[in-house]
Amino acid sequence: MAKTYDYLFKLLLIGDSGVGKTCILFRFSEDAFNTTFISTIGIDFKIRTIELDNKKIKLQIWDTAGQERFRTITTAYYRGAMGIMLVYDITQEKSFENIKNWIRNIEENAAADVEKMLLGNKCELNDKRQVSKERGEQLAIEYGIKFMETSAKASINVEEAFLTLASDIKAKTEKRMEANNPPKGGHQLKLTEIRTKDSWLSRCSLL
Amino acid sequence: MSDDLPEEFDLIVIGTGFVESCVAAAASRIGKNVLHIDANDYYGDVWSSFSLEAFIKLLEQPSNSLRNGSYTWHKSTEQEEQPVTSWTRESLLEKSRRFSLDLSPRVAYCAGSLVQLLIQSNICRYAEFRSLDHVCMLYNEELVSVPCSRSDVFNTKTLTMVEKRLLMKFLTACNDYGEDKCNEDSLAFRGRTFLEYLQAQRVTEKIANCVMQAIAMCDANTSFETGMQRTQRFLGSLGRYGNTPFLFPMYGCGELPQCFCRLCAVYGGIYCLKRSVDDINWTDSELLVSSAGKTLRAKHLVCAPSQLPATLATHFGESEPRISRGLFITSKPLGNEELNKGGGGVNLLRLLAANGEREACLIQLSHYSGACPEGLYILHLTTPAISADPAADLADFAAQLFETHASQILLSAYFTIAAPAAEGIANADTPILCTAGPAYEQDYDAAIENARQIFSQLYANEEFLPRAPDPEEIVVDGEDPSALNEHSLPDDLRAQLQDLEQAAQHMDIAD
Numbered sequence: 001m002a003k004t005y006d007y008l009f010k011l012l013l014i015g016d017s018g019v020g021k022t023c024i025l026f027r028f029s030e031d032a033f034n035t036t037f038i039s040t041i042g043i044d045f046k047i048r049t050i051e052l053d054n055k056k057i058k059l060q061i062w063d064t065a066g067q068e069r070f071r072t073i074t075t076a077y078y079r080g081a082m083g084i085m086l087v088y089d090i091t092q093e094k095s096f097e098n099i100k101n102w103i104r105n106i107e108e109n110a111a112a113d114v115e116k117m118l119l120g121n122k123c124e125l126n127d128k129r130q131v132s133k134e135r136g137e138q139l140a141i142e143y144g145i146k147f148m149e150t151s152a153k154a155s156i157n158v159e160e161a162f163l164t165l166a167s168d169i170k171a172k173t174e175k176r177m178e179a180n181n182p183p184k185g186g187h188q189l190k191l192t193e194i195r196t197k198d199s200w201l202s203r204c205s206l207l
Numbered sequence: 208m209s210d211d212l213p214e215e216f217d218l219i220v221i222g223t224g225f226v227e228s229c230v231a232a233a234a235s236r237i238g239k240n241v242l243h244i245d246a247n248d249y250y251g252d253v254w255s256s257f258s259l260e261a262f263i264k265l266l267e268q269p270s271n272s273l274r275n276g277s278y279t280w281h282k283s284t285e286q287e288e289q290p291v292t293s294w295t296r297e298s299l300l301e302k303s304r305r306f307s308l309d310l311s312p313r314v315a316y317c318a319g320s321l322v323q324l325l326i327q328s329n330i331c332r333y334a335e336f337r338s339l340d341h342v343c344m345l346y347n348e349e350l351v352s353v354p355c356s357r358s359d360v361f362n363t364k365t366l367t368m369v370e371k372r373l374l375m376k377f378l379t380a381c382n383d384y385g386e387d388k389c390n391e392d393s394l395a396f397r398g399r400t401f402l403e404y405l406q407a408q409r410v411t412e413k414i415a416n417c418v419m420q421a422i423a424m425c426d427a428n429t430s431f432e433t434g435m436q437r438t439q440r441f442l443g444s445l446g447r448y449g450n451t452p453f454l455f456p457m458y459g460c461g462e463l464p465q466c467f468c469r470l471c472a473v474y475g476g477i478y479c480l481k482r483s484v485d486d487i488n489w490t491d492s493e494l495l496v497s498s499a500g501k502t503l504r505a506k507h508l509v510c511a512p513s514q515l516p517a518t519l520a521t522h523f524g525e526s527e528p529r530i531s532r533g534l535f536i537t538s539k540p541l542g543n544e545e546l547n548k549g550g551g552g553v554n555l556l557r558l559l560a561a562n563g564e565r566e567a568c569l570i571q572l573s574h575y576s577g578a579c580p581e582g583l584y585i586l587h588l589t590t591p592a593i594s595a596d597p598a599a600d601l602a603d604f605a606a607q608l609f610e611t612h613a614s615q616i617l618l619s620a621y622f623t624i625a626a627p628a629a630e631g632i633a634n635a636d637t638p639i640l641c642t643a644g645p646a647y648e649q650d651y652d653a654a655i656e657n658a659r660q661i662f663s664q665l666y667a668n669e670e671f672l673p674r675a676p677d678p679e680e681i682v683v684d685g686e687d688p689s690a691l692n693e694h695s696l697p698d699d700l701r702a703q704l705q706d707l708e709q710a711a712q713h714m715d716i717a718d
Binding site: 043044045046047065067069071074075077080108188189 | 212250304322333334336448457458461462465466468469473475478480577675678
């Protein structure tokens with residue numbers, strides 16, 4: 001089976017409940033916006049393949065499945081993540097303040113070199129704004145990460161944000177490959193890998 | 208923060224250990240409204256993995272389920288040609304977070320119950336595994352690799368040509384066993400031991416050791432039938448992933464309960480850690496859980512023995528030592544270079560003591576398991592507890608390992624995992640369903656069986672962890688029927704949808 005992509009990147013969405021993580025995910029993966037699918041039931045992650053510099057990149061973007069609500073994101077969620085979108089809601093001061101806690105959480109659980117980006121979502125709601133764009137920018141500078149204001153509803157900057165994050169990860173990955181020490185991973189179990197019962201005891205027959 | 212926690216549930220699960228997480232995921236998967244809480248601020252209870260610092264702290268704070276903890280730092284005595292890195296207590300602690308130290312480590316058979324369950328439920332997408340590099344045995348005080356694949360048998364220097372043929376012949380016979388119930392051997396050895404059968408095959412002592420110690424994992428009293436089944440289990444797990452029949456979860460076994468929790472959450476389960484339960488009361492129709500000044504109501508309740516409120520724990524009987532554990536961090540792997548190529552991988556060794564009456568399991572992890580920093584090794588030693596002194600329980604086994612094999616132990620730690628006896632749990636006169644706690648076993652057979660049995664007690668006619676669809680299969684904005692929340696559908700439509708899904712499962716869809 002031919003691989004239909006050059007790179008596979010695992011990305012995470014992180015941030016308080018209700019900042020629009022799932023909406024961002026759907027805007028990017030389906031180009032859709034719908035306020036009715038509030039519960040994230042059964043969603044898990046979404047996949048979209050993009051193209052950058054003639055390379056096909058498969059993005060696997062994981063949602064928190066509601067485990068952010070009481071800050072109970074599993075450590076397993078962070079395993080193997082190459083990029084993280086930190087999302088707050090520009091109309092919710094608290095969600096912005098909590099970014100610090102989420103960053104601490106990431107530092108404790110994710111790989112040290114994980115690529116991060118800060119998103120101030122719901123920027124179409126300017127009249128309800130509680131967090132200025134400057135404060136967002138300032139925080140991002142503090143952590144040395146990139147920043148954008150987005151709107152999943154009005155489709156502003158969502159595409160751009162993911163492309164930016166993906167291209168930063170791609171640059172890092174290629175640099176590492178040049179240094180010739182790709183990380184060594186484990187097996188993922190797949191149905192297709194299971195072979196029939198006979199295994200190695202069955203003898204080869206000479207015809 | 209927990210103010211907006213709903214107060215009514217179909218099921219409340221207390222404790223996020225393996226069995227509880229399995230039950231929570233299974234209930235959530237079939238549309239039950241689940242609250243899953245844990246008194247600890249981490250997932251996994253006594254099935255969890257810890258950073259080095261957290262692990263040491265844990266040993267210093269005995270609890271009902273984890274007790275008799277002790278640890279010792281050792282000075283590195285390395286004075287060989289070129290000491291690569293000289294590890295100290297400080298330099299280990301500096302890398303504390305790079306460790307995933309398991310309380311209940313195990314390996315899983317490639318075709319065993321855990322792997323089957325993960326694949327069947329699609330929970331496998333949350334986990335990664337490393338296939339074991341070597342299954343070892345001690346032979347004449349030497350640590351040797353047991354040949355697992357056909358090419359292993361041919362290439363091994365451990366066995367002579369004659370032994371190779373004998374081993375192949377024996378294993379082939381074991382593999383064919385059971386297909387013909389009236390097979391001569393099956394009749395002749397009914398009611399006798401596996402060892403007798405093995406001896407009757409006139410294999411050499413070395414092969415007998417291979418089979419008894421590593422392949423069939425038997426002792427002198429194991430029955431012929433059991434030995435055959437175990438051999439078949441080993442053989443049936445070969446050739447699936449990697450070179451040996453075993454897998455170890457990347458980053459430690461503590462990841463596994465979390466995978467089940469993730470599925471539970473994806474299907475709407477609510478998670479709260481650091482949430483202890485003060486008391487549980489019940490009426491004829493529901494259970495009332497008092498926690499953090501709030502009363503939570505549920506139709507059913509499943510609880511880990513370690514997290515029962517004190518007022519209720521007595522119903523389930525005294526907690527007693529179940530598993531004695533040793534954990535060693537070393538800067539040198541066990542065995543020769545051959546067993547630890549390229550810095551080593553994950554090796555398994557079953558040890559016997561007291562004339563084969565007692566056994567212990569050793570799992571050696573290198574940094575390729577994601578459980579420790581490069582250049583270090585974790586040795587997990589596990590045996591069924593026979594006393595409240597884990598170091599004494601393990602002394603015979605540790606001696607076999609460390610007295611004859613050079614090692615550079617930097618930290619040694621011992622602890623006991625305790626749980627109430629099975630009878631106590633079964634006879635408790637409460638509507639609370641208590642899980643069994645970890646048992647000494649390879650793989651997760653007993654744990655999964657425990658979860659299955661609790662689930663069927665709760666929801667008799669429901670399927671246990673049916674396959675969760677891949678995200679690509681769920682179309683939210685389209686006209687696909689599964690776009691709707693499956694559980695909000697009227698019964699007839701839901702049945703139709705399930706039929707569709709089942710039909711789809713049987714189709715061979717190439718991706």
